[in-house]
Amino acid sequence: MLRRVSPLSKLISAAKPSLLNQGAYGLNFLEAFSTDALKPAEAGIMSKARTPTINFVLGGPGVGKGTQCTRIAETFGFTHLSVGDLLRKEISSNTEYGAMILETITKGKIVASEVTVKLLKTAIESSETDRFLIDGFPRSEENRVAYEQIIGIEPEVVLFFDCNEEEMLKRVLHRNQGRVDDNVDTTMQRLKVFEAYTLPVIRYYSQKGKLHKINAIGTEDEIFERVRPIFAK
Numbered sequence: 001m002l003r004r005v006s007p008l009s010k011l012i013s014a015a016k017p018s019l020l021n022q023g024a025y026g027l028n029f030l031e032a033f034s035t036d037a038l039k040p041a042e043a044g045i046m047s048k049a050r051t052p053t054i055n056f057v058l059g060g061p062g063v064g065k066g067t068q069c070t071r072i073a074e075t076f077g078f079t080h081l082s083v084g085d086l087l088r089k090e091i092s093s094n095t096e097y098g099a100m101i102l103e104t105i106t107k108g109k110i111v112a113s114e115v116t117v118k119l120l121k122t123a124i125e126s127s128e129t130d131r132f133l134i135d136g137f138p139r140s141e142e143n144r145v146a147y148e149q150i151i152g153i154e155p156e157v158v159l160f161f162d163c164n165e166e167e168m169l170k171r172v173l174h175r176n177q178g179r180v181d182d183n184v185d186t187t188m189q190r191l192k193v194f195e196a197y198t199l200p201v202i203r204y205y206s207q208k209g210k211l212h213k214i215n216a217i218g219t220e221d222e223i224f225e226r227v228r229p230i231f232a233k
């Protein structure tokens with residue numbers, strides 16, 4: 001029997017290193033980004049004409065983040081950046097990180113921050129637009145801190161799509177897009193990682209007053225109507 005997603009008051013904050021993949025490839029994100037040349041002001045993002053607007057979109061596996069981001073982006077003119085898609089592109093392009101990313105995604109773990117933040121930074125810098133929906137990131141407090149140190153743009157809105165685990169598993173297993181992680185074992189692992197590592201990020205933004213928790217049960221249209229007022233302001 002699957003458990004329902006814990007209420008925010010019961011978030012797990014204790015680290016569970018076995019669920020992570022950090023450090024497995026010999027890089028430490030603070031070391032990797034510690035040179036002056038990579039500080040935000042010199043690194044390109046701040047040299048865009050305007051400081052980009054960033055919104056984060058979070059939620060468990062299969063909850064509908066990508067589906068809703070497509071709708072939000074079309075309706076409100078955002079550029080949708082799915083960090084999972086950026087990682088999958090590294091796999092299909094066989095880059096230096098490709099094999100490590102494939103292994104990590106297959107296990108349902110979190111790719112090291114130095115890789116994801118670097119990909120995200122490049123995607124923001126190379127976009128001609130300046131309003132972004134960042135889908136599926138930050139996935140851990142470590143991701144969040146790395147983002148703050150390297151990119152450093154405070155998110156305006158953090159959306160959290162909330163749904164019970166049975167429904168998330170059902171949606172993943174019906175997705176049918178050939179993703180290596182769309183199976184029961186990986187999804188169960190992803191649910192554990194979400195609870196242990198992503199819920200603390202959600203709590204952080206809740207405490208900062210930036211979190212918009214959306215009931216993700218219902219049709220795609222119903223859920224989008226719950227989101228619309230947040231961006232229609």
Ligand SMILES: Nc1ncnc2c1ncn2[C@@H]1O[C@H](COP(=O)(O)OP(=O)(O)OP(=O)(O)O)[C@@H](O)[C@H]1O
Nearest residue numbers: 060061062063064065066067171174175218219220
């Ligand atoms: N409200 C909904 N009701 C039922 N199915 C939905 C709903 N929203 C999305 N789906 C379906 O659920 C599946 C997962 O949706 P989606 O890919 O948007 O989730 P996600 O949160 O981006 O997942 P992941 O974190 O694994 O990338 C898709 O097949 C999508 O069509």
Ligand SMILES: O=c1ccn([C@@H]2O[C@H](COP(=O)(O)O)[C@@H](O)[C@H]2O)c(=O)[nH]1
Nearest residue numbers: 083084104105108109110111116136137
């Ligand atoms: O910031 C991130 C985003 C994603 N991952 C890995 O990719 C898969 C799939 O991500 P989706 O956002 O659901 O497409 C995820 O389970 C992680 O393994 C990541 O490590 N960091």
Ligand SMILES: [Mg+2]
Nearest residue numbers: 065066082084
């Ligand atoms: Mg997705």
